[in-house]
Amino acid sequence: MRLVLSLFLVLFLAACAGPQVRGTGDLGLIIERASGHVTLVDTTTRQPYARIGGLGDLSHASAVYSRDGRYAFVFGRDGGLTKIDMLEAKVVKRVIQSGNAIGGSISQDGRIVVAQNYTPGGIKAFDAATLELLSEVPAEYAPGKFSKVVGLADSSGNKFAYALFEGGEIWVSDFSHPKQPTTQRFTAGSQPYDGLVTPDGRYFLAGLFGEDGVAMLDLWQPEKGARKILENYGRGQEKLPVFKMPHLRGWSVAQGKAYLPAIGRHEVLVVDVATWKEVGRIPVRGQPVFVMARPDGRQIWVNFAFPDNGKMDVIDTLAGKVVHAFEPGKGILHMEFAPRGENVWLSARDDNKVLIYDTTSFARIGEIAADNPSGIFFTTRAARIGF
């Protein structure tokens, strides 16, 4: 009896001391831009479970995930690239890879993490396991002229597509041989400001700032070159000042239509994905920044540039119009949907909170304190192309 009891005790203690076994599918992180912290969150309990500091300048920071959802790679503005263990809630490795960075991406096979840089302009590829530099592609579009890189997106075959702001081109770099990447160049148009890849990985789109329109490259048939869609969508009207560049990364395809922010205009453009022709415009209450589809595609949530960045509009894709408009907080910078979209998390920078809303009733169902929160990134991104 005594033996049994002590054996029981040993097993009990071992169970306490051992790591808690859990999956990663319902985890995520919130960027706290001003203080160099990230808060780790559980989307099932809708609570934070850890906070990690020392990540440098996180303004405009973004994150991608390893394919198992265990590791986050956080790209900071100051060129910092930090690998975080989501389960042990700690920094695994951190490198300063450039002077001024603007996000990154992870390869189809999960082995290569690529950072896109403003200074010096170009992309750099790192081993996802060790963060060792594998290779780089300087964005030298003309002899001695380097461009800022925007819109970096992963596509199949360990290729990455991106656009050159000053260079006016789309580049596709193939990292099949990670240490010897090869790059194809395509003319895009004036001042591409961001890019995205469609959920199937087929089309890369680069929004143009310097002219009305969007450059599109069919990655299945790159030999056909990039072409322009949505040309002259603001034709005949005065060019409007833009107080914040729209983001295309969180973009939306729903029910065969793509929903894109109109530059400077208080409109969301609706495009038929089969023909790539504009089929409608939906008026909204400001200059759209993020135009994001709920995972099922029924709703599109839109946030806005300064000075309308306290507002959110929700478009019902069946009705084709805004069905809910509200003011959830101050400085709404980003949003992220729960994996299947039953709730959405909004960062309210100037309220120092992340707000959680039910997407059916639009009721606020929770909030999390965070210091100047900006990007919110859930581990479900690990399995999505272009995220």
Place this chain on the structure above:
Amino acid sequence: MVSTATGASEPDAVRQKELVRLVRQDCGSCHGMTLQGGLGPALLPASLRDKPAEGLAATIYYGRPGTPMPPWKQFMSEAEADWIVQKLMSGFPQ
């Protein structure tokens, strides 16, 4: 034209705080929250040193056509644009 007079009509403390936040957070979306540059150029004292204050204030107030820099005149007065330039050139408050 934008006046270069500095200190003549300095914004009050509350407004100064608002302007600092505007520059860090909203100008910061292109120029970086630490003003070290992003899609837009760096706005640090060293990078602005050789530029005339009057021209910089005009860029803030009227924007710069042909670039993404928008006019900010609906959100501030010319005197406030002058004050921002003066602070940028001497080291911007946190």
